[in-house]
Amino acid sequence: MPARLDHTIVRSRDRFAGARFLTGLLAAPDPEPFGPFASVPLDGGVTLDYLDDSGAIVPQHLALLVSEDEFDEILARVKERNLPYWADPHHRQPQRINHDHQGRGVYVEDPDGHSIEFLTHTYVTD
Template sequence: MPALFNHTIIASRDRTVSAEFYRSILEADEAPAWGPFSNLSLAGGVMLQFAEPPVEIQMQHYAFLVDEAHFDRAYQQLVSTGVEHWADPQMTRPGETNTEHGGRGVYFKDPSGHALELITKPYF
């Protein structure tokens, strides 16, 4: 069996706030919480777990592939809620999206400072 991505833990300042932010943007399903985790379920059985570590949080980058309609809804939500966003990972093109790799993309940060990316076409 080839390896499949199953889950990751996303360090959060407030696990509940972070999980709700991702749930809303990604239109993800809530999954049962346990122990120190607030959980979400994505397509393909992938779980995102949010926890509050007792250490300084280092920024990570998470990219999510969505369809065009989902991108439109998520982008409208970013704009309407005032979430700062960029067309590029260097954050030199604020308030824009990109059309690279044959689709659309946007970069923004989650409530804990992680860099998120939504794309409508995979890079390969």
Template sequence: MEISLNHTIVYCHDMIASARFYEKIFGFEFLKVWENFAVVKVNKTLSLDFRDKGTFTAQHYAFKVSEQQFDKILARIQQNNIAFGPGPENTSANEINHHYEGRGVYFKDPNQHLLEIITTDYILD
């Protein structure tokens, strides 16, 4: 069996608001609140489990998406007036990148986690 990531905990200030943000922007499914987590299904094998915490270090989460998904997610980012940019140090230029003959964009969630969507895998030599 191939190993796959099943879930990860995403610390946040408001787990319900965070789960709803990912549902609205990415189209993920907010399943339910389970114990101390707001569970969001990313795909058939991965969930993001949002958990409230007073202080935490912002993290980076990158999602590979299809060209059509990229267009839809970028449109939702723009409709919700979320700043975005072509790189992790430039999240407010309202531009995308075209690395590795694909498209990519960076933006932040309400908890300042750095989010990235890409259509092509990075080529690591």
């Protein structure tokens, strides 16, 4: 039986600012406090638990699968906020989206430098 991801910790300079950045793009409810965390629930029972860290933040990559309509709404919010975005994880294609893996994708960085990828189709391997 494969394991199912339950939660992961996302280190942040300000846990609520980092978590609200994501919930704002998703148009999701504000994060809830849970012990030392600002918790962002996702589909399937997974939570992203933002934790304050005064040390160096090591950027993570968070890939979130969304519907076509959700993608359009997220991209509109990104543009409304004048956020930089990229079609690729290396930030070589600014202000563009990709059409990889039979879907669409876009990358943004949160206030702590974490790369958040929104994609409409899971990766297809050849």
